[in-house]
Amino acid sequence: MAQTSLLQGKRFYCREWVFHKLLHCLQEKTNSMINSAPHKQASVANPGSSASTAPSKGGPWGVLLVGGPGSGKSAVCTELLWPSSPQGLQRGLHRQGLAFHFCRADDSDTLSVSGFIRGLVAQICHGGLIQGYEEKVRDPAVQSALQPEECERNPAEAFRRCILLPLQAAKPPQQSVFILVDSVDEGCHFAEGEQRSSSSSRTIAELLASHHEFFPPWLLLLCSARKQNKAVTKLFTGFRKISLDDLRKAYIVKDVQQLKERTPASATKRKLRCSLHLEQNPS
CATH class of the missing domain: 1.20.5 (Single alpha-helices involved in coiled-coils or other helix-helix interfaces)
Structure with missing residues (x-):
């Protein structure tokens, strides 16, 4: 499954202000971790129940990079993860990347919700930033929810069991981390005026929109989308929006x-x- 960016390895220019804004958002998350350290933000008493998740606190829910086609959204996301400049390497934001996913209109595999979930789990396990996460996802109930057929049938439950609950129960990292999803609006073809359930998980955008408030306070969700796709950008109410072409x-x-x-x-x-x-x- 193609999760990486086609722009990886390309030279990157300008946009220093974007990374300063992202750094500020991550610092806000880190500060909220320090201030709320004595208090546990979520109860995970019953891993099999979605009711055991609780909304987290601390800064904005996430960040939404918006801009028209060709405004550089994917380039910014790529530079954030794989810095090509000395300034980017010095910033070190890539070290706070927990997982990433690049949606592409020409690759249906990248638009699969179940593939998205399984890809995030694999990256979080292999990255080693969250102590105890890999052990928690070895639980038979979690592994059952992560099976391709089950994940396809009920992606919302798989997301809760395999990502949200293990992250909430894991030991927090020393500094905030982020999950990046580029072109989150790809594959979203909503009819004008269409009513969508707040719990719908037909697309990656809907899955994240209905669950981002349950992310632990040390985790920042960073997405990018075309600003013209109002139906998708409205899903992420409360996110800090950064426009790349204003x-x-x-x-x-x-x-x-x-x-x-x-x-x-x-x-x-x-x-x-x-x-x-x-x-x-x-x-």
Whole structure:
């Protein structure tokens, strides 16, 4: 299953302000961990019941990177996980990455909800950032929920049993960590005015939207989506939104200027026309 980014290894320019904002959000989570250390945020008395999860506290539920097509959402996500610049390596935000997933319209496997869940579990186990998590998912009940057929049949229950409850019960890390989901709106084809259940888990976006409030307080959910897809962005109410192509912001204009200095004129014109079109024709 293709979980990685096709942009990995490409050179990355500008956007320093984005990483400063993300660093601030992660620091907020870390500070909330320190301030609430004596108090346990969630009860996991009954691992088989969804009622044992409780909403966490501490900062925004998550961050939503928004922008039009070609605004650099996937590039930012890629640079966050696999920094290509000395500044990115020095920031060290990639060390706080717990798991990631890149949704792609041309790869149906990346849009599978059950595949998404199983991929996150594998990464969290292999990453070693959360002590005790791997041991907890070895539980027979958890393994049963994680089986492909069962995960496909009831993804919401699999997400609770295999990700939420083990994370809530595990020893918190020393600093906050994040789960990154790029292009979370891919595969979401909602009809205008369509009513959706708050507990629906037909897509990755719906699964996360109906469960993100139960993430432990040390975990930040970071997603990206096209700003034109209002039906999806509205699912993440309460998230801190970061726009990548709002040319009313001086630091975004500075990005465009720096890009012009670093790239050939023909490529710059194409990127600039795209940015201006996105800003002058908001959806």
